[in-house]
Amino acid sequence: xxxxxxIKLKNRPVDPEALAARFIALEKHETTHDRLxxxxxxxxxxxxxxxxxxxxxxxxxxxxxxxTLTHLDDYLEQFEENATKLGTIVHWARDAEEHNATVHEILxxxxxxxxxxxxxxxxxxxxxxxxLEKRGIEVTESDLGERIQQLSDEPPSHIVVPAIHKLxxxxxxxxxxxxxxxxxxxxxxxxxxxxxxxxxxxxxKADAAMTGANFAVAExxxxxxxxxxxxxxxxxxxxxxxxxSIGIEKLIPRAxxxxxxxxxxxxxxxxxxxxxYTSHFHGPRKGGELHVILVDxxxxxxxxxxxxxxxxxxxxxxACMNTCPVYRRSGGLSYGATYSGxxxxxxxxxxxxxxxxxxxxxxxxxxxxxxxxxxxxxxxxQIYKWRRVVAEKGLMRVSKAVGMSALGxxxxxxxxxHAGEAAAESALAHxxxxxxxxALNPWGKHREMPAPAPQTFRQWYIANRRAK
Amino acid sequence: xxxxxxxxxxxxxxxxxxxxxxxxxxxxxRQKVLACLGYSGDLHGLPKVQHSPKLExxxxxxxxxxxxxxxxxxFDVADAAGAQSKVTELFPAAKVVCSAxxxxxxxxxxxxxxxxxxxxxxxxxxIRSTLGVAEAGAVWxxxxxxxxxxxxxxxxxLVVLLxxxxxxETMHDAYDRINLTASPYxxxxxxxxATGDIEGVIIHGAQGARSLTVLLMGRGRGKxxx
Numbered sequence: 001x002x003x004x005x006x007i008k009l010k011n012r013p014v015d016p017e018a019l020a021a022r023f024i025a026l027e028k029h030e031t032t033h034d035r036l037x038x039x040x041x042x043x044x045x046x047x048x049x050x051x052x053x054x055x056x057x058x059x060x061x062x063x064x065x066x067x068t069l070t071h072l073d074d075y076l077e078q079f080e081e082n083a084t085k086l087g088t089i090v091h092w093a094r095d096a097e098e099h100n101a102t103v104h105e106i107l108x109x110x111x112x113x114x115x116x117x118x119x120x121x122x123x124x125x126x127x128x129x130x131x132l133e134k135r136g137i138e139v140t141e142s143d144l145g146e147r148i149q150q151l152s153d154e155p156p157s158h159i160v161v162p163a164i165h166k167l168x169x170x171x172x173x174x175x176x177x178x179x180x181x182x183x184x185x186x187x188x189x190x191x192x193x194x195x196x197x198x199x200x201x202x203x204x205k206a207d208a209a210m211t212g213a214n215f216a217v218a219e220x221x222x223x224x225x226x227x228x229x230x231x232x233x234x235x236x237x238x239x240x241x242x243x244x245s246i247g248i249e250k251l252i253p254r255a256x257x258x259x260x261x262x263x264x265x266x267x268x269x270x271x272x273x274x275x276x277y278t279s280h281f282h283g284p285r286k287g288g289e290l291h292v293i294l295v296d297x298x299x300x301x302x303x304x305x306x307x308x309x310x311x312x313x314x315x316x317x318x319a320c321m322n323t324c325p326v327y328r329r330s331g332g333l334s335y336g337a338t339y340s341g342x343x344x345x346x347x348x349x350x351x352x353x354x355x356x357x358x359x360x361x362x363x364x365x366x367x368x369x370x371x372x373x374x375x376x377x378x379x380x381x382q383i384y385k386w387r388r389v390v391a392e393k394g395l396m397r398v399s400k401a402v403g404m405s406a407l408g409x410x411x412x413x414x415x416x417x418h419a420g421e422a423a424a425e426s427a428l429a430h431x432x433x434x435x436x437x438x439a440l441n442p443w444g445k446h447r448e449m450p451a452p453a454p455q456t457f458r459q460w461y462i463a464n465r466r467a468k
Numbered sequence: 469x470x471x472x473x474x475x476x477x478x479x480x481x482x483x484x485x486x487x488x489x490x491x492x493x494x495x496x497x498r499q500k501v502l503a504c505l506g507y508s509g510d511l512h513g514l515p516k517v518q519h520s521p522k523l524e525x526x527x528x529x530x531x532x533x534x535x536x537x538x539x540x541x542x543f544d545v546a547d548a549a550g551a552q553s554k555v556t557e558l559f560p561a562a563k564v565v566c567s568a569x570x571x572x573x574x575x576x577x578x579x580x581x582x583x584x585x586x587x588x589x590x591x592x593x594x595i596r597s598t599l600g601v602a603e604a605g606a607v608w609x610x611x612x613x614x615x616x617x618x619x620x621x622x623x624x625x626l627v628v629l630l631x632x633x634x635x636x637e638t639m640h641d642a643y644d645r646i647n648l649t650a651s652p653y654x655x656x657x658x659x660x661x662a663t664g665d666i667e668g669v670i671i672h673g674a675q676g677a678r679s680l681t682v683l684l685m686g687r688g689r690g691k692x693x694x
Contacts, residue, residue: 066488
């Protein structure tokens with residue numbers, strides 16, 4: 001394939017409707033996914049009920065993030081200075097390509113053949129693993145869910161539980177194929193143990209480890225990684241080299257600000273008071289080497305957008321995904337992007353508007369995401385604003401654009417609207433089924449249209465109430 | 469211009485306005501409240517007697533409850549001999565016990581700076597934590613206590629000694645008491661390694677320790693804490 005053709009294919013707009021349809025067709029997957037993801041939401045509700053000052057914490061978290069982002073240049077410099085003092089080697093990367101090249105260079109200078117990594121959405125965003133694999137480096141994901149996704153050759157479908165869209169039987173089949181387990185044994189205990197036995201020797205053999213970071217503290221020059229498996233800690237404490245990729249928006253000013261965010265992160269994500277491991281890295285361990293790569297990749301540009309910069313406050317807890325009715329039913333892979341769910345809808349178009357132009361419409365605008373967000377991002381408002389951007393750039397799908405433009409003409413003229421309304425009611429009652437339930441009408445899928453009322457509300461109102 | 473300068477210049481060009489002031493962190497707010505109640509000065513400097521014994525008991529029982537919720541367990545032990553016998557009782561089949569505390573000798577020596585790979589066969593690792601957090605059921609461990617960081621994650625099972633008086637209520641209190649730059653590695657560990665990645669079923673022992681046991685053991689009154 002020619003290069004321009006490949007670029008065209010890579011930028012082809014994602015079709016969340018078609019991808020969601022594929023997931024919904026797997027009925028057991030859809031219902032299980034909905035149940036598991038909603039359970040995380042209800043666990044979150046229970047957990048925050050135990051924190052009386054939750055709303056104050058949200059406000060505080062939001063202010064700390066907004067303060068940091070409005071002074072980000074100072075805090076980045078402060079972080080760099082303090083990290084360097086501790087013996088950390090700080091690198092900067094403008095974009096994904098520069099990030100990947102920096103990683104490759106560090107690995108090359110140590111002759112690294114086998115890299116073990118823990119979950120990092122940023123490294124996903126940068127497409128790091130395929131980049132390194134192409135250059136002869138073996139990369140192993142050590143988080144169970146990420147490893148499942150790696151073996152499936154799929155991106156994570158959820159930022160906290162990457163393989164939540166899969167059933168245990170799917171994992172059993174995958175592990176039987178790739179790890180030599182019994183295909184008929186789908187007990188999660190058995191499968192998790194198999195992964196442990198498979199990963200441990202890789203940790204021992206690995207020449208270097210990579211992690212992401214949940215928070216980077218300007219005042220101390222260190223960073224924090226939160227996991228439940230402890231896989232980031234094994235990586236950081238066994239191989240001699242540790243590289244952490246950190247988005248520039250991950251900065252916070254002070255060590256004590258961590259108290260605010262750590263109290264909120266896992267409660268919002270899973271409903272536990274804290275992740276099993278909340279690990280702080282300040283300089284290389286005895287006998288080790290520590291690198292940090294500060295990555296921009298469109299973040300500084302987004303900072304300049306008055307409509308969308310608040311999205312950079314995100315702490316990646318996934319609460320917005322767990323509460324989203326569209327996410328729960330359609331699965332994370334339907335977004336066709338690194339970041340799924342409501343936070344994905346407002347993040348991905350900033351990375352590639354043409355490719356992700358359909359995502360802002362993969363939402364009901366119900367606003368639940370905004371309500372659960374621990375750092376008070378106006379997610380649903382931003383989804384609406386992205387729709388406007390898509391429309392203004394002329395990227396709206398023709399079927400939607402035609403409908404919207406018709407509505408735009410009719411709605412300012414009540415007489416047109418009322419005539420149309422009455423005609424539609426009458427037409428609906430006399431339309432043959434094949435015209436209503438066909439491929440052109442998505443509202444006819446999976447449901448019966450409601451029986452048309454004998455008269456419109458307005459007709460009823462005029463007849464019954466207006467005279468009185 | 470190098471990447472650093474390009475990024476910083478771009479950040480400066482795009483800084484949102486108006487800038488937002490930095491709010492007080494909660495601990496500072498709490499000190500203000502305490503000041504209103506008649507306390508003054510540094511909260512840490514308050515003499516022990518001003519802590520209500522009732523409150524301290526609540527912190528310990530809350531710690532135990534939260535730790536259990538995170539999949540860990542705790543026992544009260546009276547002294548070093550009690551700790552040793554608890555380890556033997558809980559792990560009768562352990563071949564390699566690697567200890568970083570004098571109370572439990574173990575049978576594997578731990579040397580600062582030694583190769584972490586050598587700890588891959590440890591059945592039980594024993595460590596002392598200097599700080600517990602009640603609301604999270606978490607213990608704080610650093611390179612100073614672990615000696616070799618990998619001990620905390622390669623050991624199949626972990627036993628953590630903790631002075632019940634070193635348990636604070638919230639994460640705010642915890643961050644007030646620790647100095648992050650004093651050690652290259654510090655971790656709040658709350659229970660054993662866990663995963664829910666397959667259909668949300670919670671399983672302990674995903675990658676790190678399969679179990680975590682906290683032995684609550686006072687260091688004896690009158691002794692000066694390090």
